[in-house]
Every structure is written in C-alpha cells, then in structure tokens.
Amino acid sequence: MVNIDLTGCDPFVAKERYNGYLNKAITAQKVLEEETGAGNDFLGWQHLPSAIGKADTGALLDVVDRWAEREIDLVVVIGIGGSYLGAKAAIEALSHTFAAHIGGRGPKVVFAGENLSEDYTAELLDLVRMRNPACVVISKSGTTTEPAVAFRLVKAYLEQTYGKEEARHRIVAITDKARGALKSLSNQEGYSTFVIEDNIGGRFSVLTPVGLLPIALAGFDIEALVRGAQDAEKALAVRGTDNPALRYAAMRNLLYDQGKKIELFASFNPKLQYLGEWLKQLFGESEGKDGKGIFPASVIFTTDLHSMGQYIQEGERMLFETVITVEQAHREVTIPADPQDLDGLNYLAGKRVEHCNRMAQLGTKMAHIDGGVPNIDIRIGQLDEYNLGQLFYFFEKVCGISAYVLGVNPFNQPGVEAYKKNMFKLLEKPGY
Amino acid sequence: MVNIDLTGCDPFVAKERYNGYLNKAITAQKVLEEETGAGNDFLGWQHLPSAIGKADTGALLDVVDRWAEREIDLVVVIGIGGSYLGAKAAIEALSHTFAAHIGGRGPKVVFAGENLSEDYTAELLDLVRMRNPACVVISKSGTTTEPAVAFRLVKAYLEQTYGKEEARHRIVAITDKARGALKSLSNQEGYSTFVIEDNIGGRFSVLTPVGLLPIALAGFDIEALVRGAQDAEKALAVRGTDNPALRYAAMRNLLYDQGKKIELFASFNPKLQYLGEWLKQLFGESEGKDGKGIFPASVIFTTDLHSMGQYIQEGERMLFETVITVEQAHREVTIPADPQDLDGLNYLAGKRVEHCNRMAQLGTKMAHIDGGVPNIDIRIGQLDEYNLGQLFYFFEKVCGISAYVLGVNPFNQPGVEAYKKNMFKLLEKPGY
Numbered sequence: 001m002v003n004i005d006l007t008g009c010d011p012f013v014a015k016e017r018y019n020g021y022l023n024k025a026i027t028a029q030k031v032l033e034e035e036t037g038a039g040n041d042f043l044g045w046q047h048l049p050s051a052i053g054k055a056d057t058g059a060l061l062d063v064v065d066r067w068a069e070r071e072i073d074l075v076v077v078i079g080i081g082g083s084y085l086g087a088k089a090a091i092e093a094l095s096h097t098f099a100a101h102i103g104g105r106g107p108k109v110v111f112a113g114e115n116l117s118e119d120y121t122a123e124l125l126d127l128v129r130m131r132n133p134a135c136v137v138i139s140k141s142g143t144t145t146e147p148a149v150a151f152r153l154v155k156a157y158l159e160q161t162y163g164k165e166e167a168r169h170r171i172v173a174i175t176d177k178a179r180g181a182l183k184s185l186s187n188q189e190g191y192s193t194f195v196i197e198d199n200i201g202g203r204f205s206v207l208t209p210v211g212l213l214p215i216a217l218a219g220f221d222i223e224a225l226v227r228g229a230q231d232a233e234k235a236l237a238v239r240g241t242d243n244p245a246l247r248y249a250a251m252r253n254l255l256y257d258q259g260k261k262i263e264l265f266a267s268f269n270p271k272l273q274y275l276g277e278w279l280k281q282l283f284g285e286s287e288g289k290d291g292k293g294i295f296p297a298s299v300i301f302t303t304d305l306h307s308m309g310q311y312i313q314e315g316e317r318m319l320f321e322t323v324i325t326v327e328q329a330h331r332e333v334t335i336p337a338d339p340q341d342l343d344g345l346n347y348l349a350g351k352r353v354e355h356c357n358r359m360a361q362l363g364t365k366m367a368h369i370d371g372g373v374p375n376i377d378i379r380i381g382q383l384d385e386y387n388l389g390q391l392f393y394f395f396e397k398v399c400g401i402s403a404y405v406l407g408v409n410p411f412n413q414p415g416v417e418a419y420k421k422n423m424f425k426l427l428e429k430p431g432y
Numbered sequence: 433m434v435n436i437d438l439t440g441c442d443p444f445v446a447k448e449r450y451n452g453y454l455n456k457a458i459t460a461q462k463v464l465e466e467e468t469g470a471g472n473d474f475l476g477w478q479h480l481p482s483a484i485g486k487a488d489t490g491a492l493l494d495v496v497d498r499w500a501e502r503e504i505d506l507v508v509v510i511g512i513g514g515s516y517l518g519a520k521a522a523i524e525a526l527s528h529t530f531a532a533h534i535g536g537r538g539p540k541v542v543f544a545g546e547n548l549s550e551d552y553t554a555e556l557l558d559l560v561r562m563r564n565p566a567c568v569v570i571s572k573s574g575t576t577t578e579p580a581v582a583f584r585l586v587k588a589y590l591e592q593t594y595g596k597e598e599a600r601h602r603i604v605a606i607t608d609k610a611r612g613a614l615k616s617l618s619n620q621e622g623y624s625t626f627v628i629e630d631n632i633g634g635r636f637s638v639l640t641p642v643g644l645l646p647i648a649l650a651g652f653d654i655e656a657l658v659r660g661a662q663d664a665e666k667a668l669a670v671r672g673t674d675n676p677a678l679r680y681a682a683m684r685n686l687l688y689d690q691g692k693k694i695e696l697f698a699s700f701n702p703k704l705q706y707l708g709e710w711l712k713q714l715f716g717e718s719e720g721k722d723g724k725g726i727f728p729a730s731v732i733f734t735t736d737l738h739s740m741g742q743y744i745q746e747g748e749r750m751l752f753e754t755v756i757t758v759e760q761a762h763r764e765v766t767i768p769a770d771p772q773d774l775d776g777l778n779y780l781a782g783k784r785v786e787h788c789n790r791m792a793q794l795g796t797k798m799a800h801i802d803g804g805v806p807n808i809d810i811r812i813g814q815l816d817e818y819n820l821g822q823l824f825y826f827f828e829k830v831c832g833i834s835a836y837v838l839g840v841n842p843f844n845q846p847g848v849e850a851y852k853k854n855m856f857k858l859l860e861k862p863g864y
Contacts, residue, residue, distance in 0.1 A: 081738030100532035122763035281739030288743025306513025307713030311720025313847030331554035354550035363854030415745030422795030
C-alpha cells in the first residue's frame, strides 16, 4: 500500500494539535463514506474501482484491438481539465521518456482541445495529416468550447480524408449516458461511446473510461491500474488512525492553519511531472474556494533544486513539501570509473545513478526541514500501473477528507464559470 | 519593444503608493546600472547583448555547420539550472509543438544532467544509441554532480562507439575560461570550448553560449535573438517612469507588500510553458532569500483555467497574475461551419481559433480582477527569436531592479548549497 512518513513534520507541529486534526479527519472520513456531506451527489468515485469488472475493461480493450487492426498510429484525445490530466499524468509516468522521438509499438497518444492556441491547433493538424489517426473525444456536454472546437476540426479532417463511414470507426466518444450534444451526435453518427456517470466529477474521473481508454490505447495495463485502485479503495476505507489518507489529510490541514499556505508537490522522478499537474487540479479545484485553500505547486527534483531550491530553502516560510517517492528504478545504470578523475566523481564509481538520487532526496529532506519546510513523504514501490492506480485513489480519498476538514465542498467548482461567461459575451455567443 | 499594461492593477493599488514604489525602482535602477549594489561582481549580463558581435555568433554557427557535415541528428545538451532552462525555454517556444514526433531538418536537441533519475539516464542512452549523436556539456566547474554523471556516461559512449579522436569532434564544452575540471579536460582532449564569464550567473546566462549554442543547434536564428536583446538593453537603460522594467518592478513589489505573496506567470500560448520555468528560476532564485520574496508559479491558459482556475478565482486572495501575451499567431485555422450545429459552435464559424483565445484571455482578465487578482499584462508582437531576445533581457533587468527594491542581493543563491552538503555527506564524498 501507499506508505506515508510524517516524521519530517515533527519539528513543526505539536503532538496534541495533530491529534486534534486527526479527530477532525476521522469525522470527515465518516461524512465522506456515509455520504452525508456537501457535494454528496458527486461521490461515484468512492466505490468506482470495486465496481469495475472484466466486461468494463474488456470493452475498452476492444477499442484498442479494433484500432490496432486498422493500424492506427496516432490517437488524438480531445478533452480539457479532468478529461485530460489523468490520462496525461498516467501516460507520462509509464512511458519511455523519449517515446515521441523513438516511435515504437502501438499508437502515439497526443492531446487536443485543452487550449485555444491557434498555433497548437495548426501543428496538431500537421501531425494528424502525417499519420493514420483516430480520435477519442471526451466531454460530458459536448459544448465546452475548447474540446468542441478541436473536435469540429478533427472530425472534419477524418470525414474528408476517409469518408463518413470510415471516420465513424475512428471516433470514440466518452460522454453523458443520455443527454447532451456529443451524445446526440454519437447516436446519430453511430460512434462507439462510453459513459461519464453523473456522480463523478472531472477531476475524479481518471479511473473511468475518461482516463482508462487513453491509457489503454497508449499500451498500458489498465487492469493492473484498476487492481491498484481497488486495493486502495479497500485499504483506505479502514477507520482508525493508521489510515494513511487520514494522517495526510490531518497533517496538511494543520500545517495550513499554522501558516503553511503552499503545498509543494515534489518528486525525484521526472516522469511524475504531470502527476504534479493532476494533483494541482485535484486539490486546487477541490479546496480553493470561499477565500481559502492550500495553494498547490509542483516541482521535479533535483532539476528544480537548481531553480526553486533557493526559494524553498530561504524564501518566505509559508511552504510545506509533499514528496512522492518511487523506491525502485526500472533500469540500472552505474557510474563508470575514470582513470584521471578530473571531475572528482570516482568516489561514486560503480554506484548506481539511483543511489545518488536517493541520497539527494535524503539530503534535500534534511536541508529543507532545517530551513523550516515541513516534509511529508508518500512512497510507492515502483512506478507501474498497479502503484499508479493506488496513488490516484489515495489522493482522491485524501482530497475528499481534507476538504471536509477545511470546511468546503470538495466536489464543486463554481469559480470556473466566471471566465467562460465573460468569454461568451465577448465572442457574442447567442444568449450572453 | 515589450509592452506592459498595468491597468489590471488599478482597482488594487493607490496611485500615491505606486508612485512611491516607482521612486524606489528608479533608485534601484541607478544602483544596478552604476554597479554599486550587492552582488555587483555578477553584472556581466547587463551589457552582454551589445558586446556580442558577428565573430561570437559566427563561432557558434561554425559548430552547427561542422555537426551538419557529420550528419549529427541528436545533440545531448548537458547542464542543470541556468545551464538548461534558458535553452529549453527558447527551443520550446520556437519549435513545432510536435517536433519530437515529426522529425524534420536539423538535429533534435535533448537535455541531460538536469536530474539524477536512473530511468531517465537509461532512456536517454537508449535514444543516444539509436542516433548519430553529439554533445554539448555546460558546467562552470565541471564537478556539479548531475551534469558530471551524465557527461561521464555520454563521453564513455561516444569514445567507445566512435573512438577517442572522433568523439573529440562530437563534444563541445562551455565552461570557465581558465580553471576547473571541465576546462582541464577540454584542454587535454582538445574539445572546442566556449567561455562562461565569471561575472555572469547561471540564471542570467541565456544570452551567452550557454543558451545560444543549443538554440542555434536546434535550428533557430540566434542573431535575431541577440538583436532583440540588444534593442531591449538600449530601451531599458532609459531613466524615467515610462521604462516598462521600472513600472513592472515597482508594481510587483507593491503588490507583494500588500500581501500578494504569489506571482502567477501565465500565458495563453502553450509554447511558453518552459519560459514559465525559466522565470521561476530567475525570480525565485534572485528574490527568495532572507525569509522573503514573491513565490513564483506558472500556468498555461486556457488549459489550467480548468485546473488552477477555481483556486485563482476563489481561493486565498494572495495572488497576482503576470500574463505574457503573444499578440499574433503564426498559423491560421478557422472554425468550420456545421449544418447541424449540435455543439452550438456555429456562432464561431469562420472565426479564427486565436480570436477565441484572445477573447478567453480578455474574459479571464476581467474575471480574475473581479475575483481579487491583480493583473499585469506583458505583450510581445509574435513569438520569434527577436521578441524572445527582448523578453529574456526585459525579465533579467526587471529582476535586478526588483530584488534591489525588495532589499536582497539578486545575484547570489546561498541556499542551493544546503542539499548538496547533505548529499555529499550521505554519498561519503571525500572531505564531507
């Protein structure tokens, strides 16, 4: 199971205060699990993993097979926010770092409809024209501006290039089960569809087809991912102060109330850069309301020790750090000896690179604690589908508990509408 | 020239207070330009652009030509912090979004030595083995752990694969002019070298060979980049309150003193994601000391309006936003009409995607100001080498002035040593 080590907070918090927050978290857990809190019509994610069966993953894997038969080598996944970040985070975590350069088996997955940049759109279409493409379009309503614009363009290209009948086979829609523009279009055109349930919000959707289909198309084992989430669902439903989700939720709220306004999600594994982005949405959108909430930021170390490290060590003392540790590397590279040793590295000769990374992590933890930055360490064994499934569910659960401790509704996002209303007015959308 | 629009701060600041900060900024500018302030042995960047001549860029372009003759198709740039982020930011800003997928003319530039991940290192070597590679190694001392480890591995590969003589032609070092391990090795092996001047710190080095060589190797016009910086150097040396660097430095310090502790660098152009990272180092490392400094964060819109947007709109009111606007897109994509209009987008038919992006930006600005987030808008005409050169110099100048207004030495980074000391102890480095 995901492990948590809170000893890096010991110098900063009084035991009794922490126990008080633990009690708040226990209450919050009860509210969450008994579905009596604010936003309780959006709790579908809670028992989602255990509800996923072979038939569900099988239907997704059918798409993978069908597109493999068509020799699809590019899948354009169209979505924004929660319909983008989970899949992106998982695929980046599991892929070869240089996958885009290297090519290799299976289609490449790229994302669209997650911005309104004209250059991005044009360059996406450049790539689409060079490949044998298919498209997954993800939108509950089908009318969200960014994905709707991208889908109009990709759909038009597919229909013009392959004809309407073949295009139909190259489009899969993930959308509402009954209503909305994308559902209507899918019915009419005969697209394969998967359902976004009403009771699961975007940022909690990575374990639905929204996340699972793109991850499967990228060639990863979604059954292992689901198993990880199932094990986490079980383990984190336990009541009692050993529950790592409770402990983390308690600690981050206590630190926040002590003036640590920024949570810095950190990892020493560069493949977790987009997990950082997913975490920023999960926590930022769930907690950042009513004039409160921890501000989520993310860094990759040791890279960013040489950019943000100075601030973390000696800037305003309003940070705490949550490090996601991957205990084992997949590959093995040892540092070679050099007879001359001009660079003075021979003391590391024969040592694994990951050993240095580990010591850098330990050294950083000590340095940051000395500098006044509390440290929370969240550990998984290795970076694979199973552990990633655990992590996703773990953070979702922590987020639900944590936001209830903070006293906000974790499952709405009223502030996201503000820019849209203004934009529609400026674009002269009928009715605005 | 880079334009700045501060009207988005009007609702938040009193005119008289702002004028007071403008006076502080004028004083700081004088201290910076007369080189009488803290850290004044690191001001080489100030008159750097005007000192770059044809011979300097010519020597860099020679490397490009020599490696083109060798049909080099992969350049591994080894460096960390300031020896990484400037080139990375520029190359991402100027490249096709899907350059890694598409291939195309010129070598691909990838980065190494900016982390200690074993999987990253192994996968980098996978890519190196598949290509016809060369290497630029950037380190003042030659002993910084991350780049030294990566360089040992890449150098060993090149020598084993091509022999020592050929490897020598495939390695260029950017290092100290006289001292250090990398300089000694370069002399001994006969590598081509370029100099990192003593009076230019890492985060101010993008306009030295540290940034320019990788940017040139990636196929971009470094002479235009330098011209942009030269024009900025001239324009921003003007005394007087029209100087945009002064106005920006004054405003961000005022906002900070009014409790806006976080500066969110934002852009509606996804190619500026790594410019955001460069800015985080520039400002975070320059200002984050003595228990103070604005915390720098970055977002790409509209993407992150669907993740961080909720927090920005309604979370803790401790943010201000600095948006980098690119006024013109390079490409043109219009939104097609659809006879059925199920998605309700026909009101946009025939409109350019960038028009929607522009209206999203305006709508966001209004929404965020309404929500209590002051907005600073920094505008360039288009995203090209010339404008990027301006931007780099502009932000460097702002940073110097700004840190002096804050009352810290902009040019040191004492806190970066803390993790290293601990790491060396843990790695049992001799002498620690």
